[in-house]
Amino acid sequence: MRFIFKTDYGQDLRLIKHSGHAFWYGLLMLVLLAAPWWAGEYVMTQLQFICIYSIVGFGLMILTGFTGQVSLGHAAFLAVGAYTEALMQAAGVPFVISITCAALFSAALGIIIGLPALRLKGIYLAIATLAFNVIVEEIITRWHRLTGGNEGKHLKPVDLFGWKLESDAEFYYLCLALTVLCCLACINLLRSPTGRAFVAIRDSEISASCMGVNLAWYKTMAFAVSAALTGIGGALYGHKLAFISPEQFTLFQSIELITIVILGGIGFLHGAVLGAAFIIVLPQAISIAKGWLPDAFAPAGLQAVVFGLVLILFIIFEPLGLYGRWLKIRTWFELFPFYRKGMFRRQKSYTKSERVR
């Protein structure tokens, strides 16, 4: 077990708290940076997708995991990011500007969808965002002149200041760099007053407002930040697929995005990355397993069944997700042999005061 002696408050602001942190994150970074040398084409693609989904996961985590607002419509922000990028690239706008616009445009839309969120809660908010998803999907399909409707849009490889990122490795480094930047931005936001206000809203709106947190302002901001990150993810997603059409941004995509945060672990940024990795790897594992199973056990819809089953099992047995499971394992080793079974069990809350709204 490691004991950290704290001598000043600045120490708690450091990102790297001890040498173990530095070692493991450094090692992870090295392995990821060296990926083009150790990974084949196939694994590289998977890594790119994991990066893209991680960025989206961060976005959704800020909204759902930290501010406590459900969204079943995040595929819409993904679509807005992807289409903004596609259209601006076609118009010859440089990548740095177009991806910024993808983020800002998504954020603007996030603010619009955030406004009903001020009045809606829980399941009702889920329904409203779900409707928003359907509306955006429908607009993209119908607005043929702008979006090409069902014929979709093609994207060329990213052009970064005249440097065309055509190879897998180049695009992978772009995704990785943006993932790290987004991750740092999220960490920074969450350890600042704004992030704490988000958590306050998640845990008790009434006492957040009694502490001076402007609920309307911060909820809207959470939607904006979340949508902006998803927009960035969407732009990369578009480039990765090179072809986008409305059927990539349906409700099922939104549910897949929600799955990332739930499987990864609600309320942990690590969870977004783990969840992203999980839902990218799982379909591959399933298709490998399919080859081994007799045909009768491997129907066409196997993937959806497994996804649903995994989600249900996680919600029942590990509500803290993959990251929560990792925390338990780590604690078990740290405290060996003193780990108790109930250590992570969350106590029932005491009676809440009268709910005023």
Add this chain to the structure above:
Amino acid sequence: MSFFKVENLGIRFGGVVAVDGVGFEVNRGEVYTIIGPNGAGKTTIFNLVGLLYPATSGRIVFEDRELTGLAPHSVAELGIARTFQNIELFEHATVLQNLLIGRHRHRSTSLWQELLFTRAVQRAEVAARGVVEQVIDFLELAKYRDSLVVGLPYGVRKVVELGRALATEPKLLLLDEPSSGLNPEETDDMAFWIEDIKKHLGITVLMVEHDMNLVSRVSDRVLALNLGKVIAQGTPAEVQAHPAVIEAYLGKAA
């Protein structure tokens, strides 16, 4: 100029008049207590002052500023902090984070600065931490600093909530039954703290309380309420001896 004044305050929920024409004045630096049997409307008054309910009638004036009509969060910005009868903490955050949220009204940084965690944000964070650590010292919460609230016993949560209110550095502190659910020893600590808050931190306290020992020990003045109406006002001893108060609690002699 009065520090805090409530005039003719009233609210009705449908046919029920929960608070009916209540008026009182709190002077700077005193501990003012509202007592009354269950359902007298004490907490409702707090919720009216916190603007969680819109008052049907009357006005609330804090340092010559009219509160009625403002948004709930601006009450805290003006320097009024409160605790809740049944504890409303941020359960999945640590004690330290809970107290830091108390610093929200003193924040000075913008979203962009925070995304980059600039020097200004770092300085503000260290400063906020400094204030919060003083509160932690004051309330002896040091050993719970990094625990999640969700795992803490009731008595400690009560103190954390007091700490969170103190971290806002309020001018007026509203305490909703600070001793409810506490054992005699914890209640005793609470009484010490309330006295210290008044004497050393110079914060005015408006409190709702049932425990008459605590009330007479710390209060300068007491207001007795029954069925939404003021029935007596004065020093703790005066109010306790007031016939209307005795009647409200014990009923009329046969």
